[in-house]
Amino acid sequence: MTTPFIGKQEYFGGIGSIPYEGPASDNPLSFKYYDAKKKIGDKTMAEHLRFAVCYWHSFCNAGHDPFGPGTRRYPWDVPATPMARAEARMDAAFEFFTKLGVPYYCFHDIDMAPDDDDIATYERQLKQLVGMAKERQQATGMKLLWGTANLFAHPRYMNGAATNPDFAVVARAAVQVRAALEATVELGGGNYVFWGGREGYASLHNTQMKRELDHFARFLTAARDYGRSIGFKGNFLIEPKPMEPMNHQYDFDSSTVVGFLKQHGLDKDFKLNIEANHATLSGHTFEHDLQVASDHGLLGSIDANRGNAQNGWDTDQFPSDLYDTVGAMLVVLRQGGLEPGGLNFDAKVRRESTDAEDLFIAHIGGMDSFARGLEVAHALLTQSPLEGWRKDRYATFDSGEGLAFAQGKLGLDDLRTYALGHGEPAQRSGKQERYENLLNQYLIRA
Known part of the structure; x- marks a missing residue:
């Protein structure tokens, strides 16, 4: 990437390309440890870390919570129509990506394009926005780390998507996965992720668990077959999480997902996308779930964030704990890297952080934390006993x-x-x- 992408208007005015200034710098809009071109062993930091920005938290989440509406007033949400807002959001996103200097991004289908209950309208709008994203990728050098479909937000998915007891809902979920797979292939994505946000149960009294799990495996098999048929050569990824929003989710942790994949013969095409906050919610450490996946040869990618030990839910905070980042990078380096996966910041700035620069500061801190973790992990592996x-x-x-x-x-x-x-x-x-x-x-x- 060279110059920052600026669309019809500049959304982050006054902020230019984020420079590396080193540990002595007091400039909050500079990197202290992440030097993209610095060699660590036989790779640069950029090649080791493969940073990505998520579309959903960074450009769709305005800070709402169960107790109140959003606190941030995004200028890309001003246009009158959903499609105009989506186009403005895309311009803002690519401006941010290129000013921050990350090589990758990730998205759900309905982050990028407006959702619609009418299937033809949904598909047409997504294709239009994918075309715009492809133009911006070509103009900037940005790449897609992975794509996915949001199969948890719409009310139709209140009882699950692939595991729903109503076949009509399962079929409707397939519409989104099919479209999101096509979008991922069109944009050259290296991976495709399944996060089973409502693939689980609220109560066993009304649930046939084995039947739902069998349907889940059939759905993933169909998705794999379709993806391969349209030229997708990357990894399919499953992202474990133990609960929330469901009382119990079927992809509870790394061990559970590994067993499920091997039981259903999916472990040759599927790997795991481990999220730090999900690992801790399952009662493990971040490093533990990474290690379990890696030991089975199934660690594919990482969602980089952290939780809050005083809260019992998924807070999705930006990573800042160096013990976590060192532990994570020890696992990654021992297995030889993450490619074609990477480190995606599935994290959101706090509800109280409302300035445009806060989004940059949060990502800078996360990138520095993992860059320092990489340096320390490499030194431990190559210089220490x-x-x-x-x-x-x-x-x-x-x-x-x-x-x-x-x-x-x-x-x-x-x-x-x-x-x-x-x-x-x-x-x-x-x-x-x-x-x-x-x-x-x-x-x-x-």
Whole structure:
């Protein structure tokens, strides 16, 4: 990307391209750690992190909550018609993308184009806006990280979409997925995401769970087949979340989704898009859900945000905890990267943050947090004793009877014979504090 995209009007006047100024800078509209061209190992920061901005929170969410309407008055919401507002929103989005300097963006179908109950109108409007987005991508060099369909907001989906007990609703959901897949292919998207916002149940009293899960698998299979038939070569991604809005959602966490995909033979085409706030809502850490997905070869992409430990819901705050970002990047680096996935900021500025610059400041902070996390994680893996310590802890499985057990060559009788010959095992410290201190040591280095 070169110069910022400016459409019919400038929506973020007074803010230019965000520069890298280094840790000593006090300029809130500059990067302190994210230097896109800086080499970390054999890749640049931009190649490692593959940052994306989400369309929905950044340009559609005005700060409303259950207790009141939105607090931000977006100038792109001023035009009189839904299509005119959508076009203005797109201009604002591409201006923001290019001024911030991210290479990617993500969208739901009805973020980009107005929704409509009439199928022909919905499809026509989406195609028109996709055409505009393609022109702006060509003009700016921006790319689409992934597309998706919003199958949770409309009242028709109150009982789910692919798992709905009414076949007519399942068929209507397919309309949106089909259109969103076509949009993703047209825009060169590398991935396509399914977030089952209402794929679950509110009560087991009125639910046939196995039947709904079977229907979910059939729906995903049909989507995969259609996507491949129109030339989509990227990853299909499922984004786990345990609950909210439903009492229980079927894609509860990484382990649940991995088991579901393998049960239904979908693990060759589908991977996981892990969101930090969803992981913590399921009772895990962000790093845990990443590690589970990665261990199965199914970590495809990341929604970068954080929750609030004092709140029991999905607050979608911008990431700022360096322990989280270091832990995440350790998982990513150990698996060799995220491509064709990336780090999408599925996060929203706080309801009280109402200035145009706040959207930039929030993204700058998130990008810096992950850039610093990348630097620290890389140093831990290449300069510190961390990996050697981890390997040594399991050294008894690298040779002799331990290796034979790991290879499936020993049964319980063999294990008993070994135990009889070696007596009570020696106590081995887990050295947890040493690992934690090592992370801190590298985290505070300049």
